[in-house]
Amino acid sequence: MQSVLIWIESSPLHNWVLDAVWVFPASETIHFFGLIVLFGSVGIVDLRLLGIARAIPLHSTLAFVPLSLVGFSLNAITGTIFFFADPFRYYPNIAFRFKVLAIILAGLNAVWFKYAVHQKIVQSEELATDAKIIAGLSLAIWILVIVAGRMIPYVE
Amino acid sequence: MGEAIVNFLEWTESSAVARIIQESMWGYPIVLSSHAVGMAILAGLVLMVNFRLLGFAAAVPLSPLLTVLKVALWGFVINFISGALLFTADATHFFFSWPFRIKVMLLIIGGTCLWLVFKQLRQIDSSSGIGTLGKAVPAIAIISWTGVIVAGRLIAYL
Numbered sequence: 001m002q003s004v005l006i007w008i009e010s011s012p013l014h015n016w017v018l019d020a021v022w023v024f025p026a027s028e029t030i031h032f033f034g035l036i037v038l039f040g041s042v043g044i045v046d047l048r049l050l051g052i053a054r055a056i057p058l059h060s061t062l063a064f065v066p067l068s069l070v071g072f073s074l075n076a077i078t079g080t081i082f083f084f085a086d087p088f089r090y091y092p093n094i095a096f097r098f099k100v101l102a103i104i105l106a107g108l109n110a111v112w113f114k115y116a117v118h119q120k121i122v123q124s125e126e127l128a129t130d131a132k133i134i135a136g137l138s139l140a141i142w143i144l145v146i147v148a149g150r151m152i153p154y155v156e
Numbered sequence: 157m158g159e160a161i162v163n164f165l166e167w168t169e170s171s172a173v174a175r176i177i178q179e180s181m182w183g184y185p186i187v188l189s190s191h192a193v194g195m196a197i198l199a200g201l202v203l204m205v206n207f208r209l210l211g212f213a214a215a216v217p218l219s220p221l222l223t224v225l226k227v228a229l230w231g232f233v234i235n236f237i238s239g240a241l242l243f244t245a246d247a248t249h250f251f252f253s254w255p256f257r258i259k260v261m262l263l264i265i266g267g268t269c270l271w272l273v274f275k276q277l278r279q280i281d282s283s284s285g286i287g288t289l290g291k292a293v294p295a296i297a298i299i300s301w302t303g304v305i306v307a308g309r310l311i312a313y314l
Contacts, residue, residue, distance in 0.1 A: 025310065025312075025313045029305070029306050029309045032195070032305050032309055033302060033305060035192075035200075036195065036199040036200040036203055036305065037203065039196035040196070040199070040202075040204040041200075043196075043197070043200055043201055043204075044201060044204045047224065047227060052223060052224075052227065053220040053221070053223040054220075055217060055219070056216055056220045056221075057216075057217075059215075060213065060215035061216065063212070063213035063215060063216065067204075067207075143193055147189045147192070147193065150185065150188055150192045151185055151189065154184075154185040
């Protein structure tokens with residue numbers, strides 16, 4: 001891993017982020033925008049799965065899912081820029097590690113949704129218990145991701 | 157007048173609440189994290205509702221979106237409280253910061269749009285259209301809430 005971090009520090013991307021002073025603040029702003037697009041789109045599906053705003057047909061909320069991928073992509077790109085700017089600070093940081101772990105869990109949860117719930121929603125309106133568990137987990141994990149991310153500057 | 161404001165800002169910064177945030181190890185990060193979570197709930201859901209009003213996800217009926225906006229208001233409550241606490245801890249800096257002033261102005265515009273959308277959604281009972289509201293209000297809402305986030309982030313830099 002050490003050699004990867006050393007390679008990152010000698011990469012053109014690393015130098016670009018440090019040389020152009022606007023890149024870091026601009027990426028942070030985009031990271032926040034990506035966050036609300038991701039959380040908002042995931043949130044509206046999860047809230048409906050949990051039984052809030054039942055008058056909305058479940059399958060119609062699936063139109064918001066592509067926006068989650070947009071938000072996630074924006075944040076994967078800007079997140080990579082942050083990591084490249086200071087790899088030796090992020091890699092050992094406990095909040096950063098927790099955040100990455102939580103994102104992986106959110107991803108697995110999304111895979112569970114895709115295979116256990118997605119088809120059922122498209123075909124019928126019946127809500128299984130696992131759908132509510134997935135929705136609750138999704139909201140909880142993404143909130144943890146946000147909190148862990150905000151904690152990165154305050155822990156080692 | 158100017159002096160009275162400065163005195164007030166300095167009094168705010170030296171208050172007991174401000175002290176807790178300034179001096180306790182976890183006070184500031186906890187309040188800051190709450191502000192980010194509240195932002196996700198408020199701006200995230202508001203953005204999705206306004207996307208719908210612009211015609212995105214057209215199969216989603218409009219009137220139940222009122223319930224979604226009520227959840228978004230909890231994000232507003234979280235952020236009003238955490239925002240006030242953050243302001244208290246560093247009142248003079250925030251008061252004279254231009255990104256902060258722009259953020260407050262955009263919040264007033266975004267808040268007004270939210271109130272108009274709320275009123276409108278309460279009146280409709282079919283999924284047909286959004287009546288007199290049109291697409292101007294949702295478009296302004298999306299721009300101003302995005303601006304709130306941009307300005308908020310730039311407070312740390314400008």
